[in-house]
Amino acid sequence: MYLIISILIATHAHSEQSVEEIIKNRKALFSKNYSTAKKVQSLSARGEFDDAKKLMLEMSENYKTLIELFPKNTKEGFKTEATPLIWEEKDKFNSLMKKSSTDMIELASVIEESDNVRGVIGQLMWSNCKACHSKYRKEH
Numbered sequence: 001m002y003l004i005i006s007i008l009i010a011t012h013a014h015s016e017q018s019v020e021e022i023i024k025n026r027k028a029l030f031s032k033n034y035s036t037a038k039k040v041q042s043l044s045a046r047g048e049f050d051d052a053k054k055l056m057l058e059m060s061e062n063y064k065t066l067i068e069l070f071p072k073n074t075k076e077g078f079k080t081e082a083t084p085l086i087w088e089e090k091d092k093f094n095s096l097m098k099k100s101s102t103d104m105i106e107l108a109s110v111i112e113e114s115d116n117v118r119g120v121i122g123q124l125m126w127s128n129c130k131a132c133h134s135k136y137r138k139e140h
């Protein structure tokens with residue numbers, strides 16, 4: 001009996017902790033992408049495309065990780081700003097995340113030849129943040 005209770009408590013503690021961890025992890029990763037995005041912008045403006053491209057591909061990978069960080073049990077708590085709409089239309093949300101990821105690869109391949117660096121960054125990087133936040137992130 002004691003053993004069963006211990007297992008129940010341990011399992012419960014574990015699941016609580018992992019929800020907190022998942023939410024904290026995704027927030028940290030979004031924050032990291034934000035600071036990386038600002039570096040992408042400034043490096044590209046200075047014509048330092050090799051460094052900028054590395055960071056673009058890093059962001060692309062981070063989006064792939066982010067897709068996995070929205071399981072059903074993480075809808076609320078721990079100051080999440082995620083809206084419930086994410087789980088009502090998970091396929092749309094995931095495809096927006098995937099598009100954001102592939103757009104970063106696209107950006108890395110076209111940036112050097114572009115005659116409108118600012119414009120193409122806006123189109124392939126910043127516009128995806130806005131498109132997603134307007135539906136899936138709460139006012140903050």
Ligand code: HEC
Nearest residue numbers: 027030031034037080081082096097100128129132136137
């Ligand atoms: C496909 C959806 C999606 C895309 C694309 C996206 N975000 Fe977010 N972002 C979210 C969601 C959802 C949250 C809320 C996460 C939470 O609080 O659990 C969030 C939260 C954030 C946060 C707050 C993190 C924190 O510490 O609370 C920042 C900063 C952020 N995003 C920046 C960006 C930037 C910059 C981009 C584009 C380069 C971007 N996001 C692209 C969905 C997205």
